[in-house]
Amino acid sequence: MPVGPSEEQTQAAMAKRNYPVCSALIARAMGGANQVTIDSREALERCCAAHPSLLVELPFLSDLGRVEEAYDKLGSTPIHAHQTPSAIMVNPELQLLDVDYAGLPLMFTNIAHRPQPQQGFVLVYRPPASDRIEIHEAHPHDLLALKIIAEDLNYRQLAAEHGVPLGHIDDIVYQAVAKGILIRPPSRIRRPDDFSTNAINDEQFISSPVFTLQWHITQQCDLSCRHCYDRSHRQAVSLDQGIAILDDFYDFCRSQFVHGQVSFTSGNPLLHANFMELYRAAVERGFLTAILGNPTSREKLETLLSIRKPAFYQVSLEGLQEHNDYIRGQGHFERVMRFLPLLKKFGILSMVMQTLTRENSGQVLQLAELLRDKADHFNFNRLAMVGEGASLASAGIDTYVDFLRNYLTAAKHNPIMGLKDNLFNLIQLQDGSDHFYSGCTGYGCGAAFNFVSLLPDGRVDACRKFDSPLGNIFENSLLTIYTSEPARQYRKGPRGCKDCTIRPLCRGCMAVMYGMGKDVLGAPDPYCFKDRIHHR
Ligand code: SF4
Ligand code: SF4
Numbered sequence: 001m002p003v004g005p006s007e008e009q010t011q012a013a014m015a016k017r018n019y020p021v022c023s024a025l026i027a028r029a030m031g032g033a034n035q036v037t038i039d040s041r042e043a044l045e046r047c048c049a050a051h052p053s054l055l056v057e058l059p060f061l062s063d064l065g066r067v068e069e070a071y072d073k074l075g076s077t078p079i080h081a082h083q084t085p086s087a088i089m090v091n092p093e094l095q096l097l098d099v100d101y102a103g104l105p106l107m108f109t110n111i112a113h114r115p116q117p118q119q120g121f122v123l124v125y126r127p128p129a130s131d132r133i134e135i136h137e138a139h140p141h142d143l144l145a146l147k148i149i150a151e152d153l154n155y156r157q158l159a160a161e162h163g164v165p166l167g168h169i170d171d172i173v174y175q176a177v178a179k180g181i182l183i184r185p186p187s188r189i190r191r192p193d194d195f196s197t198n199a200i201n202d203e204q205f206i207s208s209p210v211f212t213l214q215w216h217i218t219q220q221c222d223l224s225c226r227h228c229y230d231r232s233h234r235q236a237v238s239l240d241q242g243i244a245i246l247d248d249f250y251d252f253c254r255s256q257f258v259h260g261q262v263s264f265t266s267g268n269p270l271l272h273a274n275f276m277e278l279y280r281a282a283v284e285r286g287f288l289t290a291i292l293g294n295p296t297s298r299e300k301l302e303t304l305l306s307i308r309k310p311a312f313y314q315v316s317l318e319g320l321q322e323h324n325d326y327i328r329g330q331g332h333f334e335r336v337m338r339f340l341p342l343l344k345k346f347g348i349l350s351m352v353m354q355t356l357t358r359e360n361s362g363q364v365l366q367l368a369e370l371l372r373d374k375a376d377h378f379n380f381n382r383l384a385m386v387g388e389g390a391s392l393a394s395a396g397i398d399t400y401v402d403f404l405r406n407y408l409t410a411a412k413h414n415p416i417m418g419l420k421d422n423l424f425n426l427i428q429l430q431d432g433s434d435h436f437y438s439g440c441t442g443y444g445c446g447a448a449f450n451f452v453s454l455l456p457d458g459r460v461d462a463c464r465k466f467d468s469p470l471g472n473i474f475e476n477s478l479l480t481i482y483t484s485e486p487a488r489q490y491r492k493g494p495r496g497c498k499d500c501t502i503r504p505l506c507r508g509c510m511a512v513m514y515g516m517g518k519d520v521l522g523a524p525d526p527y528c529f530k531d532r533i534h535h536r
Helices: 007-016 020-030 041-050 053-057 061-075 140-150 155-162 166-179 239-256 275-284 298-307 321-328 332-345 361-371 387-391 400-411 424-430 478-482 485-492 510-515
Strands: 095-102 116-125 134-137 210-216 259-265 288-292 313-316 350-356 377-382 451-454 459-461 469-472
Touching (some): 041 061, 061 095, 140 166, 239 259, 239 478, 275 288, 298 332, 313 332, 321 332, 332 350, 361 377, 361 400, 469 485
Parallel strands (some): 210 259, 259 288, 288 313
Antiparallel strands (some): 095 116, 116 134, 459 469
């Protein structure tokens, strides 16, 4: 066995050479560190011709040389920002090498590794916005993703031909995007340019990678809550209509370069006769799925899980037992308390939502404490005095900032407490913090931005909690509805918020404003305390 250089000598030699792995291997094979310097494919070929035994001992040397050539070429090219593409494209710096040996990339981290004969492909590329060069073997999914994009294949046709769900094709493409093999345009769900302020201009605050369809598939409900914002009678969506809606939503998400989330709600969505079929159809299209509903049976949860675990399951409580049951009906509190451990048992993320009213605002902290070990998340949202909710009183305006501060203090010691009210961000601003919280579906009010609500009869609203019609999905595509003038107006939010420093992170709540009889596009949320001094 030849006595080769030490590991340190090998590393030092590798750092100096253009083809470090080939150079080090050949040096080892020849028994010395600095006998050979390989700095080009020609030099490698000359060396192999002069020492034919090398190719006997290291038969993969030629393939390895091609991989190093690709690496060297990319390493000597200046890093430049890629132009923002208008469609998904193959990383222009990617090199795809067909090789006769498997395991070549491993040699870049372990020179003692020996590749084995097996035909395949090696990818050499620099992911976007990175100075790192990746070398790895191409997985069949990588090759399929490259083929799909390079040949502009039709996703639906491909899924049908291969007998796989449509979302499977998207997953393959998304994984290739995540690796940097493909480059995807940024999300088109973006705030208008005049939205960002000097203080708040971070990309995460002004664009959204996810679009949520809050889908009310039926008006049917097993409860009769006193604050219900919609008791109107509407025909439940049919299975065929539902499939067409999901297809339209799929096209919308593809066109906007976002991941779609379908939050099934109603009423109680699980009461829909075709709920499981609709849920499965959403999963098959690659959407994230969530449920906003009432407690259900173990059997229904098992069926759900056999399709796919929802991202979360949200139930509501309106305060401690007595008050909750007064609002939601006798025995409801106990049902929820029995249901939460079931969600935990099945590993489903549980969320509890409380609608904040004047009467139950004093119970929020106690309820959050009670749920500490029972639920994964607890949130409140302010009552929108709409529908049945108009008969309840909203939380006190003058005391609201103190309520938020007390909640914030408690949340520091109770990890399940979420901070969804946009006005928490006003406190952060006033306290000089640069840490901000996300609201209903992301930063700031999401109405007609990264979220719309869809009713069983096809009506689309900017937000379900107030009358904000944008159109009907049975008459127009979601894209047409989303780009309509009414949607644009709701996205802009109240004019009174226009010059506010934290506009991208807030805009109050238009549903609350609506319930108070205000012009939702006029003065800011009456609960806003921007012009009151509340610094601590
Ligand atoms: S003015 Fe509007 S954006 Fe600014 S804090 Fe008040 S509600 Fe929020
Ligand atoms: S209007 Fe209110 S409830 Fe609706 S998305 Fe905006 S902040 Fe959320």
